[in-house]
Amino acid sequence: MDIHPASTYASQVDTASTLEDFITDYGLKMPNSHFALSALADAVLDRAMEHPLGNFGGALSWPVPLSSQAQRSLMENARLYVTEHPNPPPMVTSQGLLEYLNSNQPLSAEALKDPAKALEALLGTARAQGLGHALQTQLNGIATDTSVNDYTLAAMNLFLDPTSIAEPNKTKFAGFDLVQQSHWGKPASTIVDNLSKHLETKRYTTSGMAKVGAYLLLARTAPELLIKDIPANVTYGSPAWVSLSIAAATIEHQAPGKVPNMTFAQVMLEAENAGLQNLAMTQQAQTAALRVWGVVNGVLSETEAGRYNTTDVEKVRSAFNQQARMRVDASSQIEAPIPSRKEIAxxxxxxxxxxNVPFEEKLLTVKQTVQPHAQPLFDPNRAPAGPHSLLDIAMSGLHQYEWESTDDRIVEATRGKSLNLEVKTEFDTQFTAAIDQRKQGLKTAVKQMITQLPLPDREQFEYGKLEFFQNHTYxxxxxxxxxxxxxxNQALLxxxxxxxxxxxxxxxxxRGSITAVPNTVLTQEREREANRVFPIESFKPSDTVAAALASGGQASEPRATPNSFASTRTQAIADAFVEHLDIDNNDVVKQAKGTTTFDKQMETEGKLADFFLDLIPLRSAIVNFQNGNHLDGAIDLGMDIFGFVTAGAGKVAKVGAKAAGAASKALKVAKILGTTVISELNPLGGLGDLVEGGAKLIGKGVDKIKGATDSLDLANAMSRDHGPLTYGSFKYGGQTYEADTILSNGQRYAYDPVQMRPYGTPLDDFNPLDAMMPPSPRMEGAIGRPGNARYNPIDRQGRHVPTAPKTxxxxxxxxxxxxNGARNDAHFTPSRKAATREKFGREMDAFYQRMASGELPARPTIPEIPKSVTPSQLIEKALDAADGVVFGDVHKDLASFQTLFGNVDTFKQKGVKKLYMEATFYDAQMKLVDDGIGYLGDGITPRFPSFNQLVKKFSDADIEVVPLDHCYLTRHKDERELYKQAMKAEDFVPRLKEFNYYAAQTIRQNSAGEKWIALVGNAHMKTSQGIPGVAELTGSIGVGVFKRTDPGPSLGLRKTNHVPDPAQRLKPDDLPGDLHIFKQEKASPRNSVAA
Structure with missing residues (x-):
């Protein structure tokens, strides 16, 4: 392929490159499967979003940033450079550094509309390069391919915000306060515009450079404000803003400069995975976001926010979680299912x-009795005429009549039994409960809407005198x-x-909103249209609500920020709004509860469903779902009325929802993305990189990044490029750090193992921590000790005392x-996860010791299969012989999925209640997450069934799908790369032990005495590498499922050859399992959609 002339790819100009060379030259592995190819595509897209200049902080964003003293020196030298290289006549002196760099070849107004591109252009000017070289020389910085730009960018930032040298602050810069009250409840675009105006007004920049300056400052300090396509209702300080800012911070920590190039949807979809990469950083982001939320929402006073100690952190966390749980509950309450009289009957x-009774066939008539010849035209007591069904009788409450039928099935079924089923009583009970739930959900929604308002409007609702008005049509x-x-009119004035x-x-x-309208709406009524009028009428709430509203009144000065969500006044307003809706007395609701005829009942219940759907925001999308227009209704991400970022129907399917058929069901099971509730926080959690002795760890070190097996080769390669590479401690800016360093021209410099380049100014007081000495007898005791001081188990003076983990x-x-499967993020925070894993490991070892001591459950008698049978017949025999069957699959084949999919009816007939699956776990909301099982197959053949189709079919058969993995305990999502290295080093034995133990205990706990099946990799099914399999640990039967490679039908067998050695890893020709299925894989049906 041809390389673009402007590409940074290191290739000779006008030469072509193979795709393989291009991939490997960038340090990526060639994909060898569909899964690897998809992962590569994701990596390429991710890399494309990472800006080459990072977050535009330059030297201020190095792993060890410029010290305050170095920043002052940089500023002085930059001013000197500008003085010595002034604008030539007749140009006037530039107002600021941005204008100075732009003055020789000014950018067009069009170019300045894209701040990131404008900054790139400014850095490419001769002036910017000259300035960077001069600053690097004056500070004695090491030269790299990016160092000149780093010094120039640092100068550009400091000229805009010189006060940050002495008082660095993430929310205050250039005299501008992000958390000022005028920003509360406002969208991100308003804050960015305000910063631009501030820079221009205070003469930090000219009007033409104001947006560029604002972008430069925000990219480093508040990149969440630069995310693209943020919905207008994601306002500053709202719960949705908390989710967004936490997600942005965790992503930006991994890849500085990435967030401003992402859309809101991309950030939120990456939120969960990013949050697991560094739990200490995630906690720091949560703590910072909650501080802003607490101030904006009146939970924290300015004094509490200023000190922000442990008590304050817990106070705001508790309040946030309480509101979040109420909003989560309300999102279900507002769609509480309205009962169906037919289903009850x-x-x-x-x-x-x-x-086996024909309930819906009209096979009954009222037994004829002598009636008077003359009857009134309308007689409410007239006996029902014509044939009726048992369903008609039950639904319409016609049990008081004497019915007869000539159908033997009905005669026999009803003999001696009453037709009085009290359907109406049951319906009314369920109906009242549903209405009460919906009313509670409506009230919470109104409270949330008030909370979202800017502060002046919230104060109006909290402290002002309130009058309500309706605008119905008559x-x-x-x-x-x-x-x-x-x-x-559901709206209330x-x-x-x-x-x-x-x-x-x-x-x-x-519309899910509260908006200010002209005062004239109360005095200028809409003109009459024929016989329809639209009066504005006063609405008086009930005495109880009115009394609560009257308790508001004016607040003392200065006013305290109202805690709007939790205030009595807000609750009263929500109560008044629900009274205004009058859903209890709506005609259609009364009809639904009344004793109407059968046909009218059905018609009324249909109207009732529409009545409530009309109240729900995003009605048009819901109608699309109901009418089968799934593509029109399936938005990838939506912001619901409760401030939750939810996955639309397209994403719902991926988390195992039954279907997107009915909108209410689809919305109810929609996966909430980002933060819902926040686990225990440590206010110093952001300093989690500090170790005993005060040394701050910078990066992960070369050996941590590539793993122990590759670190030596990598270190040697780096040393060839940059000089000897040594890990050690050094002091800089009054702080002691531990990091990789290199020696260049006799000077020691810090080394960034992620960017693979040195940076910064010379280091002082360097002390290597690995000088080829023998290892300490107790390495954990040596952690954090100064320099080369080796741990002495006898000398107690200065002995390091490890901090005890929380238990x-x-x-x-x-x-x-x-x-019981819960993810429990709070148990895997930096201060707790060591104790959690230690307990898990200790109990796992004890479990295997008990099994080895004779506590393995008795194995069932394996059924005889003298000849081949169908897979269904083999499954029936296995479930007859045992309560549980463990299916072992080959991950590159679809045979297991197709076998399970094709035998759902068999499983249901045999009473199976649960399907357990490897490579799935519960998320924080206890929803099923596919963590790899959905990628079964060869990557070439279209997958059928897909994971979602399989889950849906089992769910429709009332067979629950339960995960057999845990996010942290067995999948190690918080330390994935380190875990992978350990697995390779120990031949995957830890995975076998952890999964088999966790899976066996999960099944034992949840399926005692009931029928169940499980799908696992065939190495987990029975004993492998000396680790007992899930089948042995649960006293079940193992069935190996394999793809049939020769022509012929699918078969069930009991193979006795190619039996694996239980002490060794499985070999390619092994056939593990007590029984075996050889499945002829089928192609995907044309009308199948693999969601």
């Missing part, structure tokens, strides 16, 4: 009369005064009188069975 009919009658309600005068707001639930979260009982 059918259930009761089946309970009383059995299953139809005039033939008389002068009679009218009927034609259409109810609120007139607020405060110290600043009168203001009118509209609470519009369908107060650990249950007394076995950890695995205590958590």
């Amino acid at each position: 059918l259930a009761k009919l089946k309970e009383r009369f059995g299953e 139809q005039l009658g033939l008389g002068f005064t009679d009218r009927t309600l034609a259409e109810k 609120v007139k607020i009188t405060g110290v600043d005068g009168e203001k009118v707001y509209e609470i519009d639930f369908k 107060d979260h650990l249950p007394d009982a076995e950890y695995v069975t205590s958590i």
Whole structure:
């Protein structure tokens, strides 16, 4: 392929490159499977979002940033350079450094519209390069391919924000406060615009450079404000903003400069994975985000936010979590299922009369009795005419009549049994509960809407005098005064009188917003249209609500920031709004509860569903789902009325939802992305890199990045490029650090193992920590000791005392069975995960010791299979012989998925209640996550069934799908790369031990006495490498599933050759399992959609 002339790819100009060379030259591995190819594509896209200049902080963003003294020196030398290289006449002196760099060849107004591109262009000018060279020389910095730009970028930042040298602050720079009250409840674009105006007004930049200057400052200090396509209702200080800022911080920590090139959707979809990479950094981001949220929402005072100690952190965390749980509950309450009279009736009919009765066939008539010849035209007591079904009778409450039928099935089923099923009573009970839940959800939504408002508006609602008005539509009658309600307007107008005068707001639930409207809406009614009028009418809430509203009144000066969500006034406003909706007395609701005829009941329940759907925001998307227009309704990400970022139908399918068929179900199971509730926080968690002795660890070190097996080769390669590479401690800017360093021209410099280049100014007081001495007898005792001081087990003077990990979260009982699959992020924070894993490991070892001592459950009698049978027949025999069957698969084949998919009816018939699956775990909301099992196959053949199709089919058959992995204990998502290296070093034995133990205990706990099946890799099925398999640990039967490679039907067999050696790893020709299925894989049906 041809290389673009402007590409940074190191290739000769006008020469072509093979794709393989291009991939390997960038340090990437050639993909050898569909999964690896997908991973490579993701990596390429990720790398494309990482800006070559990082976060534009330059030397201020190095792993060891310039010290305050070095920053002052840099500023002085930059001013000197500008003085010695002034603008030539007739050009005037530039206002700032940005203008100076732009003055020789000014960028066009069009170019300045893209701040990132403008900054790139400025750095490419001769002036910028000259300035960078001069600064590097004056500070004696090491020269690299990026160092000149680093010094120039640092100068550009410091000229805009010189106060940061003495007082660095992430929320205050250039005299601008991000957390100022005028920003509360405002979108990100407003804050960015305000910063641009501030820089221009305070003469930090000219008007033309203001946006460029704002971008430069925010890219390093608050990159979340630069994310693209942030929805307008993600406002500063809102719960959604907390989720966004935490996600942005964790992503930016891994790849500085990436976030501003991402969209809101991309950031939120990457949030969970990014948060697991460095839990200490995630906690730091959570603590910072909660501080802002607490101040904005009136949970923390300015004094509490200023000190922000452990008590304050816990106070704001508790308040945030309480609100989050209420909003999560409300998201379900607002869609509480309205009961179906038909479903209730059918259930009761089946309970009383059995299953095999034609309930819906009209086979019954009222037994004829003598009736008077003359009857009134309308007689409410007239007996029902014509044939009816048992369902008609149950639903319409017609049990008081004497019915007869000529159908033997009905005669026999109803003999001696009453037709009074009390369907209406059951329906009314369920209906009332559903309405109550929906009302509670509506109230929480209104509280959330008020909380989202800017502070001045929140103060109006909290402290002002409130009056409510409705604007319904009426139809005039033939008389002068009679009218009927034609259409109810769900929006409610609120007139607020405060110290600043009168203001009118509209609470519009369908739009999910509260907006200020002109005061004239209360005095200028809409003109009459024929016989329809639209009056503005005062609405008086109930006495209880009115009393609560009256308790507000004016606050003392200065006003405290209202805790709007939790205030009594907000609750009263929410109550008033729900009273205004009047859902209890709506005609269609009354009809649904009343005793109407069968046909009218069905019609009414349909209207009832529409009535409530009309209240839900995003109605158009919901209608698309109902009408089968799934592509129109399936948005990838949505922001719901409760401030949650949720996956749309396309994403719901990926987390194992049953279907996107009914919108209410699809929205209810939608996966909430980002932060929902926040686990225990340590206010010093952000300093988690500090070790005993005060040395700050910079990066992970070469050996941690590449793993122990590759570190020596990597270190040698780096030494060839940059000089001897040594890990050690040094002092810089009053702080002691530990990091990789190199020696260049007799000077010691810090080395960045991620960017693979040295940086900065010469280091002082360097002390190598690995000088080829013998290892300490107790390495854990030597951690954090100064210099080359080797641990002495006898000398107690200055002995390092390791900090005891926290254990107060650990249950007394076995950890695995205590958590029952829950992820429990709080148990894997830096201060707790060591104790958690130690308990897990100790209990795992004890478990295997008990098994080896004779506690293995008895194995069932393996059924005889004298000849080949169908897979279904083999499965039936296995489930007849044992409660559980463990299917072992070959990951590169689809045989196992297709076998399970094709035998769901068999499983259901045999009473199977659960399907357990490897490579799946629960997320924080206890929803199923596919962590690799969905990638079964060769990467060439289209996958059928997909993971989602398989889960849906089992769920539809009322067979629960349960994960057999744990995010941290067995998948090690928080330390994935280190775990992979350990697995290779120990021949994957740790994975076998951890998974088999966790899986066996999960199955034992959840399926005692019931039928179950499991799908695992065939190495986990039975004993391998001396580790007992899941089948042996649960007393079940193992069935190996293999792809049939020769022509012929799928078969079930009991093979006795190619039996694996249980002490060794499986070999390619081994056939593990008690029984065996050879599946002829089928191609994907044309009408199948592999979601």
